[in-house]
Amino acid sequence: MSSRCSTRRRSRCMASVGFCPAGWNGARKTPNRNLLITSSFDGDQLTCVTHVTASDDPLQDGERGGPERVPELVRAGNVRCMRSFAEATTVVGTRDGVYSSTLDDEWSIGKNPHGGYMMALLTRAALTAAERPHPLAVSAHFLRSPDAGEVELRTEPVKRGRLFTTVHARLVQGGKVCIDATVTAGELTDAPHEWEATQQPPIKPLHECDDHRLPTEGGLLGNIDVRLDPHSTAFLRGETSEGEVRGWMELTDGTDFNPLSLIVAVDLLPPTILGLGHTGWCPTVELTYQLRALPAPGPVAGYTRCDALHPDGWFNEDAFVYDSRGRLVAQSRQLALSGNALEGR
Template identity: 40%
Template sequence: MSEAVTTQAAGATIGDSEFDRDTAVTQRAPGVYDTELSAGWTIGNAVNGGYLLAVLGRALGHALPHPDPFTISAHYLTASRPGPAVVRTQVARTGRTLSTGQASLFQYDEDGREVERIRVLATYGDLDALPDDVRTAAKPPTIPPMEQCFGPQDGPAPATGSSAIADRLMLKLDPATLGWALGSPSGKGEMRSWFGLADGRDHDPLSLLLAVDALPPTAFELGVQGWVPTVELTVHVRCRPAPGPLRVSITTRNFAGGFLEEDAEVWDSADRLVAQSRQLARVRLG
């Protein structure tokens, strides 16, 4: 287990937290769910992609017979905005240990026409039924103790690009990946941070969908500033996280043609790899 882990103060609980309220869905008809996208999870004017994935993930958890996302892939078609939305789900297959379904999130444009924002395909299972056998070459990221790391609230002024979502998160970034904030990006496509929810809620599979897409873009450490919208994001949830803060490590190896990939690993307080993801993102220079 990593040294000098600072545990989050006791606060909200799973099922009774801001994150749970803001990702809630209400069934209107079979396979159809109403939701309200909260402005509290925006970056600038854009709703965070990980938060949106958690909303769709929650709807699929209601629609499918298995409780937990094992793999979920999303294509972001149009930009979502805070306000009412509807999620439509469809069951593709159900089996004894796995079930697969798809979901789309829709909003209305200014002319009252329905616009699809995101389309998801996912396979669900039961994380608690998985065997304990683990054979891995993966190792947790090396991050300084939390008290030696820095978050948005530690600067003398609001960080560039900070938005409402920063108030909902506990982020403590590794100083080695903070050169961009000081005007001296390292040139390495790396971002590492301690991660939690600001109200102290522990993590579950749905909050892991948020964690993989909540850090500043690796493009910043490449010396590229601008909006980095997600085109496609795939998340693999490997096990249910232990209580306590997570460690998130994101790397980019290739930025070309205005696009980059981000590979994320999420580790829990018991030094277990609990989630992995890859996304393709577009860099729109500011």
């Protein structure tokens, strides 16, 4: 299965990407799944990936001798058929205030592009128009769900001030507005908070959440490694719990979260109402994001909670994200609809 030449060798290697343990109680009873990747190397440098298949073989510890070896973990951003967050949020100016981009189906949940990802993409266009680096606040209304593919991002600066710029931004596909947002753009210094009402809530250490990774079958969760706190997995066993979810998040492209990708993080954990007996897709209707500090390198910890669930299916979800220093770096509040309420409508 392998051959050698003077400058390049082809080798088959296995890498665990979005690994789902077999013993995850209440999950989909998914066996250990790894990706079997046929790669080309120049020395120890990965140059291309020519074949990707699924394997039920668990990844073995240790190194293999000769060309049949296991290199360092191959992450999503290193596999050329999968785009990193920066690549998936690239925008290209077409005329004054208007940008084009492509919604990547690898950043979707099922067939629907992820709301936080689309919001981040639209925000990147707004920051470009504002000529400022950080999204201090973003308020987005989700009017309809677009398909993966080409979109147009229309921006209009509302006010340019000394400390911040306000931009109206719309994501358009097929002539229809899908997301309507207002972005407050500015710049934060990397300094600790002068005052915080509360410290980071408790969460199990990252290594104690290894057995509670969200199942990955491509799409968004192939790009972000999500590990739930064991106390937040009752809904996976069909049990009810408090309307709160805790978990760790880490980008699989090897980069750290930044003020833009944190918009994805606040909308990433499973809906809190799954622990209240509700099921199905829970579409976001409106989401407001606030950047509270610049994140430090490393994984981030997320906490979401629901304060009230109306019989008609409307519920709020508040999210708080802390970096590896335990500093609050982002928070949000969204209004969403329960999947149960959508049935029969």
